[in-house]
Every structure is written in C-alpha cells, then in structure tokens.
Amino acid sequence: MIRSILIANRGEIACRVIRTAKRLGVRTVSVYSDADAKALHVRLADEAVHIGPSAASESYLVGEKIIQAAWDTGAEAIHPGYGFLSENAAFAEAVIKAGLIWVGPKPDSIRAMGLKDAAKKLMQEAGVPTTPGYLGEDQAPDRLKSEADSIGYPVLIKAVAGGGGKGMRKVDKAGDFADALASCQREAKSSFGDDRVLLEKWITDPRHIEVQIFGDSHGNAVHLFERDCTLQRRHQKVIEEAPAPGMDAETREAVCGAAVRAAKAVDYVGAGTVEFIADGSGGLNADQIWFMEMNTRLQVEHPVTEMITGEDLVEWQLKIASGEPLPKTQDELSFEGWAMEARLYAENPATGFLPSTGDLDVLALPEAPVRVETGVAPDDSVSPFYDPMIAKLVTHGPNRDAARIALAKACDGVSTWPVHNNAGFLTRLLRHDGFADFSVTTGFIDAHQEALVAPPEPSPEILSYAANQLLGQAEPDVPAPWAQLRGFRLGTEPDLETQLLLDGEIVSTSLEAGAAPAGVYLYEKGDGAVLVQEGWPFQVARARHDALGADALANGAILSPMPGRxxxxxxxxxEQVQQGQTLVTLEAMKMEHTLTAPFDGTVTELAAEADAPVAEGFLLMQIKEVEDEE
Known part of the structure; x- marks a missing residue:
C-alpha cells in the first residue's frame, strides 16, 4: 500500500483525498500557490509546499514544480484530483518517469480518451454507440459551417480537448454559426491550448447519463452504476443524483456494459467516468443512449456513487495505484437508496451567475447527516484565480423524494457573507415540480431560469427588521435620506420610514422594533448587512445619494460586473449603438461574459481596452441615450 502521497490540487478535492488518506494511515503532502497559503487543504495536510504565484499557469499547472515537491518531501505517489493536470498525459508520463506512482490511468489511456474526436472513433470501433456528427481533421471555418449545415440545426460545437463545459456552443441557426465558432475556439484555446472542435447533432430532449468505472492493472474492469447529471447550466452540472430516474434493469445493464467495454478498449486503470447523452423524449431506452466522452479521472460528483454503494472511491484509487486488484468484482457490487448532490458556488444568480469573490466573513453550512465536501472554512476566502466552488452538499435517503427534500432543506440554511452564493437558486430548483417528477432535460434550467433566479420580494417585516438593526431606533428629526416622517394619518402616531439599498435598489420601509422573523438570519458588516431566508440573501445597506445601482445602468454607465479581463x-x-448590441466581452473564471447596450445611444466615453484587467464596478464605457425627436 502507498505510504505517502502528494495531492497535486487544491480546494475541496484536496481535502477529500486527505480525509481518506488519513483514515488509511497514508501521509499527505499539499501544494499551494500564493493565493492558497492559508487554505484549508494546506492546514489539513501533514506537510505543504509552496509552488508559485497565484495564477494556476505558474503554480498548479507547472508539472515540474509538483514533481520536485514530491521528491523534496519524500512522497511516493501523486494524486491529481480533478481539473488542472489530472487528464494531462504528458504530466502522468513525467510522474512515472520520475520514479513516482501516478494515481490515475495510464498515459496512453488518457491520450486515447483526451481528444473527443479520437475517442469517439475508438468507441465506434469498440461497438459503443456514438452521437452523429463531424470528427474530421479539416478545421477550416467554411468546412465546419458546411458540415453543420449538413448535420442540420441545432448543432453543438465542442472543443476536442474540452471539459467542464468550456469550449462548447449550441448553434440554433446557420446565421449564428460563424460567431459561435469563433467564441468557442477562443475559449478552447484559452482553457486548453487547443482550438480544434468537433460537431455533434443537438439532441432535442437530452439527458446526461454517466457511468462510474474502475479498472486495475490485472485486466479487470467494473462499473459502479450510473449517475444522472441532466440538470446543467452552460454545460456545467448543477444537481447530480444516483441512480438515474427511470432507469430500468435492462437499460442499466446495456449502458453500464457499454461503459465497461469502453474502459477495456483503452486498457483502463483507476477511476473514470463514461458519459452518455440520452434522448429522453420517450423515457430511457438503450437504443437512444449514445457515448459522448470519457473523463479519465475522479469526477466532482463521485460522492453520490459512494453514498449508494457504500464504497470509498479514493480508497479504491489508492489500492489500485498500489498494484492491488479491484476491491470487489461486479457481482459483489450493489446499490441502495438514492443520493443527490448540489454544487454550492460563489456566484450571484440574480446577476447572471457572475462569480463572487472575497473573504468569507460568514460561512454557515449544514451539519450531519448532510455530507459536506468543502475546501473552505469561516474567515477563509474565495479567490478570483480558481473555480468558485464553496462546497458540495450531498444527501442520501431511501428513495428519490427523501433525498431531494433533505437536500432542499440543507440548502435553506446556507449563509455566506459578503460573498454571494447560489443556495436560493438550488432550493427553488430542488422544489420545482418539474424536477420533483423529473420531467427535465439539460435545457430545463434555461427554460425556467427567470422563475428560478428572480430575486424574491422581501416582506415588510423583513425590511423593517433590517432597518431597525442597521439604523437603530432613529428619532423623527434624523435628517434625510436616512429617515423621513411620512404617512401621517389623523388620530394616529406618525409612521417613521427610512430608505435602504436592497440589492442595489432604493426602497422605503417603516422603522419599527421587532425580533427577527422566523427562518431569517442577519449578518452585519460595516454599514451593511445580509438577510438570508430559505437560502436567498437580501443584501441591505443604508441608502446614499451617490449609490450606484440600477441608476448607473439607466444613465448609460457600463460597469464591469465582476473582476476579470x-x-x-x-x-x-x-459610435452609435443599438439596444442589445455587443459592447465588450469579459473573461472571468475562464468563462466569457458579454455586455450589451441597454438602449440605443452613442458611446461618449470609452475606457475598456482589450486584454486589460478590470475590477468589479470599473467604468468600461458611457453611453448617451438617443433622444426622441419632436
């Protein structure tokens, strides 16, 4: 058995690996960048090594530094986690050549499945069904456009070296293809250093089914059943569950059997996931489920598989990397109950899910029996340099409804401040009738996004409580704008009202004493606070005449909604612009965000420059609205 490992990753997956390693008596070494010097995975490990600046390209993605850290600390093996270098065949090869144990598949297996076009060809040869599309070497825009026209719209453009939802664009009509291709290639080049793409026919009612597989160095391969990851936003998984709703035994045998064939086709060793797309219009049928890709690593959503099977997949990884055979045969594996996972991100659903970074002055996460996988603790911070995941919340129950209801309740009690989070969105999603009866496809969130992310209307009691806590029992002579005497009625006491900024909007409320409404939490910071109810934060502050909020946009000030480039x-x-016209494209967390003109007008001031970094709230440009002619 391996006696010591270096974890070439950070955050919650590094903490997850450390937990199993400690249980097995395996010594752990963490690596960290400048931004992660005080991170939880650094504090939990037996030893930690600094490997460079905050940018991943200068630290976590530099294989030589990681290998050197393993040598310096006497680590026997390197566990890559997921993301970063986990699916980099050259790094895996370098680790092995350095005399270290690679906790992952063979480099040749990674190469075989790393490029989506080559992987699909290999699967076709192995008898695994694949989606119709274009896998050709000719990457000329005209050729790609011609192939898309032949396939028929809508089509999906997908980076051949992609993953994590990056480098993917759905194109609904021919006129949109050129712009979508350019954007997809640019994002793929930035994220993976490879701008080649493939084309796939867009499945109208798609579901995302994936199978957890394991192989060992003795020629054995098994599956640990399937997961459903249909609920996605921008191709990023949001809710994952196991088993898949509506999966009967016959279909399960066919799909999971295909996944094992895929693993054996590349002589697979270690943990991997074979991903399928299913046409869900008529339920799950084996002849309507096609191979998409294989992830040659441990997946983010592996805890739901662990919860239904009772197996520790990290323990399996370490044993297999040590040369041991698979811990169990296929006949010895079974599952019980239902598990569900929600990804809690530092993002703001009310502003298009823009990432939110900063210090976690308040961090309240659910307690057992909810399983919480996290890489942060109170007073830690969410860095702008990496994925903005705060935690994964996982529940298990005797059936799907039990797991779903428990997970919704877990999301209710989440609180972070001043960092935003998506807990309220997750709560609404989990309680949506369409998800409850699983009449969903991968487009479900997009189709219902307005209802899922619309900021809730706070009750008068909540606003009054907030005003009282922020301002105290103000006297009637407190000058405006803090409080004003309004609503005078004959024979009654005058109502004292005050103005607050509620998520950037000025609102008025009465100033009355009272206890916190049930289920509402208040966290104060400076002259502001956040009120949380059922996972939804109401950000409140004293109103100021110079406050920027909706007024800024109305006046044509185009501000950067987040830190980025x-x-x-x-x-x-x-230049004269029209409402909806693209003004500037920003990049944050390796995702592109486009800002458009709020109305017809003229660009009177331009401060944005290509490739320049910008802070949140930076004035990118000013637009003067076109005045109607008399």
Missing part, C-alpha cells in the same frame, strides 16, 4: 471591445468612442 477584457477579451474584446466591439465599439469605438463616438
């Missing part, structure tokens, strides 16, 4: 500027100073 300007990818491109689509207009020039003095």
């Amino acid at each position: 300007v990818v491109s500027v689509s207009v020039t100073e003095g």
